[in-house]
Amino acid sequence: MKLVKQLAALLAVVMVFALFNFSMYRVFTGRLGNNFSGASQLKMIELEKYLPFQPESDLARVDASVKLSGDLPVLDGASALVPVYASVIENLYPQGSVTYEGGTFSDDNYYGENFASDSVMQYYNTVRGYKAIVDGDTDLFFSGGPSEEQKKYAQEQGVELVYVPIGREAFVFFVNQANPVDGLTADQIRDIYAGDCTNWKDVGGPNRAINPVTRIAGSGSQTRMEKFMGDRPFGLKSPFAITGGSLGYSFRFYLEGMVQDNSVKLLALNGVYPSMENIQSGAYPLVSEFYAIYRADNDNENIQILLDWLLSPEGQEMIAATGYIPLAKE
Amino acid sequence: MKDRTFYRVLAAVVALCTALTLAHVGYGAWAYQNSSIVQFIAKEPW
Numbered sequence: 001m002k003l004v005k006q007l008a009a010l011l012a013v014v015m016v017f018a019l020f021n022f023s024m025y026r027v028f029t030g031r032l033g034n035n036f037s038g039a040s041q042l043k044m045i046e047l048e049k050y051l052p053f054q055p056e057s058d059l060a061r062v063d064a065s066v067k068l069s070g071d072l073p074v075l076d077g078a079s080a081l082v083p084v085y086a087s088v089i090e091n092l093y094p095q096g097s098v099t100y101e102g103g104t105f106s107d108d109n110y111y112g113e114n115f116a117s118d119s120v121m122q123y124y125n126t127v128r129g130y131k132a133i134v135d136g137d138t139d140l141f142f143s144g145g146p147s148e149e150q151k152k153y154a155q156e157q158g159v160e161l162v163y164v165p166i167g168r169e170a171f172v173f174f175v176n177q178a179n180p181v182d183g184l185t186a187d188q189i190r191d192i193y194a195g196d197c198t199n200w201k202d203v204g205g206p207n208r209a210i211n212p213v214t215r216i217a218g219s220g221s222q223t224r225m226e227k228f229m230g231d232r233p234f235g236l237k238s239p240f241a242i243t244g245g246s247l248g249y250s251f252r253f254y255l256e257g258m259v260q261d262n263s264v265k266l267l268a269l270n271g272v273y274p275s276m277e278n279i280q281s282g283a284y285p286l287v288s289e290f291y292a293i294y295r296a297d298n299d300n301e302n303i304q305i306l307l308d309w310l311l312s313p314e315g316q317e318m319i320a321a322t323g324y325i326p327l328a329k330e
Numbered sequence: 331m332k333d334r335t336f337y338r339v340l341a342a343v344v345a346l347c348t349a350l351t352l353a354h355v356g357y358g359a360w361a362y363q364n365s366s367i368v369q370f371i372a373k374e375p376w
């Protein structure tokens with residue numbers, strides 16, 4: 001009888017640990033699994049869908065009246081803007097200007113790319129890309145505005161960057177499709193991320209904690225969110241929030257055009273859904289410009305030719321064809 | 331099983347389970363840094 005009690009006690013201990021680990025897997029670890037292969041770590045997009053000079057690539061093709069030759073600018077950008085700068089290469093650059101280490105594209109590496117050092121297309125993404133443009137490793141960087149740290153790095157290096165607006169994009173908030181909340185106000189979102197509102201029931205949802213998810217420092221969406229929050233404290237949350245219903249943010253095209261995951265839904269902001277119509281009309285309140293960025297001391301003449309084309313009707317037609325929003329007409 | 335043996339076995343089981351749980355937590359914390367925000371929210375249990 002004593003042995004049975006002892007074995008029951010051991011079993012109970014094991015069960016307690018097993019229950020904790022199973023619960024943690026359900027609410028947390030299991031949701032990270034698909035991102036965790038060697039090839040997909042930090043891989044934000046399926047880059048092979050946006051490779052120039054591949055007939056099957058999902059790029060915008062227009063009848064461009066300009067073709068670049070000579071000293072070709074090296075292009076780089078945020079993951080969400082890969083379709084834009086890859087389309088620029090597709091339309092303006094000569095065949096063969098995108099090259100790969102080993103001769104062919106492979107995503108079997110840390111960042112999902114293997115562009116050769118002489119390739120005009122690179123993929124450093126936002127966090128590494130600002131450093132690359134300041135250091136002179138690339139010529140044009142396609143991104144949203146810089147973070148304070150990125151500005152500071154340029155200043156420290158004595159580099160002046162020129163920011164040319166080339167299109168517009170909406171900053172959006174999203175939740176799981178099963179979350180019954182369909183919209184929030186800007187003030188509610190600021191309260192949530194400041195830690196002043198911690199339960200969905202306070203914003204018209206069920207009685208469940210809110211898990212305000214943030215992005216890595218220096219990423220385009222994190223920088224945009226910092227601007228949205230203004231002076232409010234940001235990113236503080238209870239460790240138990242991880243069990244709650246999440247709220248996230250990103251740029252519309254990244255979610256709807258590139259990731260296309262039907263298990264999440266965009267939220268209306270101040271009662272306005274971020275549809276193309278509402279963004280173009282100006283009804284949706286969070287629309288910001290994205291830029292082509294270059295060093296002021298870069299004397300490559302093709303940079304200005306490329307920028308002039310991007311701002312021309314042809315270039316803006318290409319921006320629209322990638323799924324982004326062209327600059328407002330003067 | 332003698333009490334002394336039982337407590338040794340119990341201590342060993344607790345130590346093993348704690349080590350495995352800490353490894354799980356460590357893995358989760360590390361993987362979270364590299365995960366996609368979209369997939370994290372898409373797979374949320376409701």
